[in-house]
Amino acid sequence: MSPHVIIPVTEIGRARSVATPLGDVPATGLLRDQLGRPLTDLRISVTDRCNFRCSYCMPKDVFNKDYDYLPHSALLSFEEITRLARLFTQHGTRKIRLTGGEPLLRKNIELLIEQLAQIRTPDGAPLDLTLTTNGSLLKRKAAALKAAGLNRVTVSLDGLDDAVFRAMNDVDFPVADVLAGIEAAHAAGLGPIKINMVVKRGTNDQEILPMARHFRNTGVVLRFIEYMDVGATNGWRMDEVMPSSDVVARIAAEFALAPLQASAPGETAQRWAYADGGGEIGVISSVTQAFCQDCSRARLSTEGQLYLCLFAHRGHDLKPLLRGNASDQQILSSIGHIWQGRADRYSELRALRGPDTALPADSPRRVEMSYIGG
Numbered sequence: 104m105s106p107h108v109i110i111p112v113t114e115i116g117r118a119r120s121v122a123t124p125l126g127d128v129p130a131t132g133l134l135r136d137q138l139g140r141p142l143t144d145l146r147i148s149v150t151d152r153c154n155f156r157c158s159y160c161m162p163k164d165v166f167n168k169d170y171d172y173l174p175h176s177a178l179l180s181f182e183e184i185t186r187l188a189r190l191f192t193q194h195g196t197r198k199i200r201l202t203g204g205e206p207l208l209r210k211n212i213e214l215l216i217e218q219l220a221q222i223r224t225p226d227g228a229p230l231d232l233t234l235t236t237n238g239s240l241l242k243r244k245a246a247a248l249k250a251a252g253l254n255r256v257t258v259s260l261d262g263l264d265d266a267v268f269r270a271m272n273d274v275d276f277p278v279a280d281v282l283a284g285i286e287a288a289h290a291a292g293l294g295p296i297k298i299n300m301v302v303k304r305g306t307n308d309q310e311i312l313p314m315a316r317h318f319r320n321t322g323v324v325l326r327f328i329e330y331m332d333v334g335a336t337n338g339w340r341m342d343e344v345m346p347s348s349d350v351v352a353r354i355a356a357e358f359a360l361a362p363l364q365a366s367a368p369g370e371t372a373q374r375w376a377y378a379d380g381g382g383e384i385g386v387i388s389s390v391t392q393a394f395c396q397d398c399s400r401a402r403l404s405t406e407g408q409l410y411l412c413l414f415a416h417r418g419h420d421l422k423p424l425l426r427g428n429a430s431d432q433q434i435l436s437s438i439g440h441i442w443q444g445r446a447d448r449y450s451e452l453r454a455l456r457g458p459d460t461a462l463p464a465d466s467p468r469r470v471e472m473s474y475i476g477g
């Protein structure tokens with residue numbers, strides 16, 4: 104094998120690729136980063152577009168008709184995505200989550216799922232294949248997604264009150280249609296279904312208890328996410344973050360809760376069971392309790408940039424390798440070197456500075472969540 108492995112590095116808006124004389128990184132499935140973390144989880148964004156304008160993610164005044172979305176030619180094809188997914192699997196990836204933007208807006212997404220569902224880990228197991236969606240197209244697509252080989256879905260839902268929900272998505276989308284999508288996913292066998300609720304204090308925190316009551320005893324796992332300072336456009340303020348401890352206290356005041364063990368290493372949610380057997384909830388405390396030490400997630404943007412952290416301002420461009428004539432081993436080695444160099448732990452460092460520390464004015468612009476996916 105050539106000792107000249109191409110390590111592509113791209114800064115947003117300023118692409119450069121460098122050929123670095125580094126050796127091969129064999130695919131042992133045991134790849135570790137600088138902090139000893141494996142690469143078990145890959146999130147793939149399949150579009151940077153969305154039909155919602157959640158203010159915490161794609162605020163309307165920024166993501167308007169003048170916004171520069173990626174042209175179709177810049178998107179990775181399904182074949183390119185599948186090739187990368189197969190190579191990641193050889194480095195130890197077991198779980199792939201499709202995301203966006205809104206992944207169900209990507210035309211023929213079922214065909215991509217069919218291809219990904221064929222991949223086997225080195226020990227012959229299929230991937231854990233999931234998708235995060237706003238649910239708006241789920242009623243129409245759930246059965247086809249299941250037939251294509253998708254295992255599960257996570258649906259984002261920020262409240263049950265129609266007026267609150269329409270205001271949160273900011274395109275006046277009715278909550279009933281998302282609930283119908285969740286029903287369809289359940290009927291299609293895309294479970295256990297998870298629901299993600301981003302809690303913004305003063306905007307939808309009054310929905311915490313109605314959501315808990317609604318999803319108890321249904322088998323659906325409701326997870327509350329702290330509003331995060333991702334990207335550079337959502338005008339994040341610490342006083343709008345509702346700490347997970349407050350969410351748990353509110354629910355525990357009505358229903359007794361008991362802590363549960365993490366179901367897998369690197370799991371982002373802390374889990375709680377209803378003491379009466381009514382199921383479980385989870386809280387994702389990205390702001391108040393960093394979980395970087397177990398973070399085994401890589402993120403692949405719609406155009407093939409590999410991001411090592413949700414809060415990164417720079418990705419590593421894999422597209423030139425895919426569209427050049429790099430061999431599988433060269434791409435494996437590049438991914439290997441990139442991961443071996445990873446030391447990202449943004450949330451931990453922010454917690455050390457103090458959680459409400461504003462981003463320094465001279466910080467590079469961070470990537471948007473709708474670009475790399477949640």
Ligand code: SAM
Nearest residue numbers: 159160203204205235236237259299330331477
């Ligand atoms: N459009 C799909 C959806 O909403 O489920 C997938 C992409 S979305 C970027 C993935 C997840 O990120 C969603 O659950 C969303 O609620 C979450 N998210 C987006 N911006 C966030 C923020 N500022 N803080 C916390 N979670 C956020």
Ligand code: SF4
Nearest residue numbers: 153155157160204237
């Ligand atoms: Fe769209 Fe999901 Fe972002 Fe909301 S959170 S704007 S649904 S990508």
Ligand code: SF4
Nearest residue numbers: 395398412413449450
């Ligand atoms: Fe992982 Fe970065 Fe989030 Fe830490 S801040 S858990 S390293 S994505």
